[in-house]
Amino acid sequence: MNIENILGFSFVALMMVLTPGPNMIYLISRSICQGKKAGFISLIGVGLGFLFYMLLAALGITAILFNTPHVYDLIRILGAMYLLWLAWGAVKPSGNSPFEVKNLPHDSNLKLFSMGFLTNLLNPKIAIMYLSLLPQFIDTTGSIFYQSIILGSLQILISVMINALIVFFAGTISIFLAKNQFFSKIQRYLMGTVLFLLAVKIILNI
Template identity: 55%
Template sequence: MTLPHATLGFSLLCLGMALSPGPNMIYLTSRSISQGPAAGLTSLAGTALGFVVYALLAAFGVTALLFAVPLAYDVLRFGGALYLGWLAWQALKPGGHSPFAPRELPKDSRRKLVTMGFMTNLLNPKAALLYLSLLPQFIDPAAGHVLAQSLLLCAIQIAISMLVNGSVVVLAGSISGFLARRPAWLRLQRWFMGSVLGGLAVHMATQARSR
């Protein structure tokens, strides 16, 4: 089975990635503020399904095949970089908004909320790269039970992501109210988020293949 230090290291990595702003957090926060925490949690169920798809693909080696095909990897890498760059521009452009800034969004059904959450996560470059390039580094074939190791690490990642994003969904209204009363903090948060997303986009577009 997975060694304890590998499990701890992977857990800390997943926590850091979950806490960093990304497409999932932006979508869930916006939905929670506009339609309420219940809608945010329903959307969160959709993102969980997206992680399950990635987990199964990673566990059964399909993602390893994708990672081995240069063109497929580059399409994923540049597509993800463009998506993150677009999100960064939305935050940094004149008149841009923070995900914690209240705004009107259409009231969607539970089915649509789950579907949108699922698609947001399925197209999330952070999730794709986590399973494509980072998870395999914490699996030790010499320890045996590679499938069991993969499933265990995937379960840990999903649990951490759901805990972090679920907390953001529940607290989104309070955070939004706090920032709304403090415009300087809202601008600082928006610029911080945009800068992080922009940095991730540049890093993703310029990073070399690790394999």
């Protein structure tokens, strides 16, 4: 593998994890509601979801799944509808910022882990990234399996590191936004807009 492909895919992985989505919203909400420990336990589940997708991509199963038109369209549309629901939740008049503390019941460690795993597993953004983006950085003259493992491992490392920072600083950001309602409103509308545009992109399949 050449360094250009490694750096290029690393940049794509960084941009993807910084884009608001189900993983970010879940980790922020759980960290604020139940503390950093709960956030990190949830992050372990999210990390396992990344590992699952990486292995699917390396073994070629993901490509087979999405080459089945009806299955691919169903996952794509359901994912886009979920993102639109999240976008509406962010911008509606009674909507709250995902950084705001909510009085939610505390979940067990097993449920935190499971929800983190399922949230990532059902995240269409991750599936689409492994299907459409990762192959562009693979040299077909080399071992596709080996390169998929290397690039997938880079994506997992970058995503886990960024999400760990989000979990760690979720409370601090929440306090800042609570004291600065103007920034809180901007943050909500920005997140809603990004989620909406991502949903449109998925629906149009571009």
